[in-house]
Amino acid sequence: MGHEIAGEVAEVGESVAGIAVGDRVAVEPLVTCRVCAYCLSGERQLCPQKQLLGAGQYQGGFAEYLEVPAYLLHKLPDDLSFEVGALVEPLAVCVHAYRLAEIQPAERVAVLGAGTIGLTAVLTALELGASEVYITARYPHQADLARSLGAAQVFTADEDGTAQLQTSAFGRPFDIVVETVGGEANTFAQALSLARPGGRVAILGLFTRPVKVHPLPLALSEVKVFGSLTYGSPGHLSDFALAAGIAARRAEQLARLITHRVPLQEIQQGFETALDKSSGAVKVTVAP
Numbered sequence: 001m002g003h004e005i006a007g008e009v010a011e012v013g014e015s016v017a018g019i020a021v022g023d024r025v026a027v028e029p030l031v032t033c034r035v036c037a038y039c040l041s042g043e044r045q046l047c048p049q050k051q052l053l054g055a056g057q058y059q060g061g062f063a064e065y066l067e068v069p070a071y072l073l074h075k076l077p078d079d080l081s082f083e084v085g086a087l088v089e090p091l092a093v094c095v096h097a098y099r100l101a102e103i104q105p106a107e108r109v110a111v112l113g114a115g116t117i118g119l120t121a122v123l124t125a126l127e128l129g130a131s132e133v134y135i136t137a138r139y140p141h142q143a144d145l146a147r148s149l150g151a152a153q154v155f156t157a158d159e160d161g162t163a164q165l166q167t168s169a170f171g172r173p174f175d176i177v178v179e180t181v182g183g184e185a186n187t188f189a190q191a192l193s194l195a196r197p198g199g200r201v202a203i204l205g206l207f208t209r210p211v212k213v214h215p216l217p218l219a220l221s222e223v224k225v226f227g228s229l230t231y232g233s234p235g236h237l238s239d240f241a242l243a244a245g246i247a248a249r250r251a252e253q254l255a256r257l258i259t260h261r262v263p264l265q266e267i268q269q270g271f272e273t274a275l276d277k278s279s280g281a282v283k284v285t286v287a288p
């Protein structure tokens with residue numbers, strides 16, 4: 001908790017270069033060893049010593065000040081608000097998944113689930129060249145947001161909606177399917193059934209129980225299924241740096257995800273609002 005962070009640099013350590021007091025930054029919350037084979041190859045999300053800010057020994061963003069290693073900072077443009085800057089984190093999660101999927105121009109994408117990750121996955125796919133994105137959404141306010149972020153078609157996440165999505169995929173299955181629901185949902189098998197032969201399925205949702213899947217269609221269709229965890233540096237630019245660029249270009253659209261704001265003193269109320277989906281909450285921002 002508190003791992004989506006943006007703010008202003010108040011003080012820098014003696015040996016820090018390239019970052020100055022007053023810089024506006026987003027914080028990549030992944031502290032890693034920086035010397036293991038994973039770190040050196042750009043796959044720092046797999047570092048055995050990785051730690052997330054806000055968990056374990058490292059301070060998170062629910063504070064007026066926090067101390068972080070300088071290598072985690074990404075500068076933000078002057079006109080980008082901190083609350084949108086904090087959304088660079090979920091954007092980077094989506095960028096990572098699409099890079100692992102090796103997304104190609106004009107590909108078609110289906111996203112299952114319209115929470116913060118699902119919604120940012122719509123915008124990120126379009127930004128990375130997808131021709132159209134379909135999505136399932138559980139709540140009307142999520143459906144409205146998905147459309148405003150550019151989703152071509154929105155289906156309800158119930159039986160009717162998923163059947164409709166399945167029907168529309170039958171004639172024209174998707175190049176990439178992004179699963180963001182997890183928990184106890186049945187979206188794993190559903191995701192596999194929506195992908196075209198040779199298509200890719202990214203699992204971002206955190207499932208809390210095993211799921212039953214028939215492997216035969218996978219073998220017959222060469223669908224590639226992979227898990228995607230946080231972000232790293234698969235190319236010249238890190239996922240986080242790429243995401244910071246997207247946030248700057250799409251700031252106005254991203255700001256629509258922020259449905260509630262609470263000061264630090266009312267953080268408990270913020271958690272309650274975020275948990276109560278009937279509140280219309282997508283992203284509850286804490287402003288220390």
Ligand SMILES: [Zn+2]
Pocket residue numbers: 032033034035036037038039044047048049
């Ligand atoms: Zn490492």
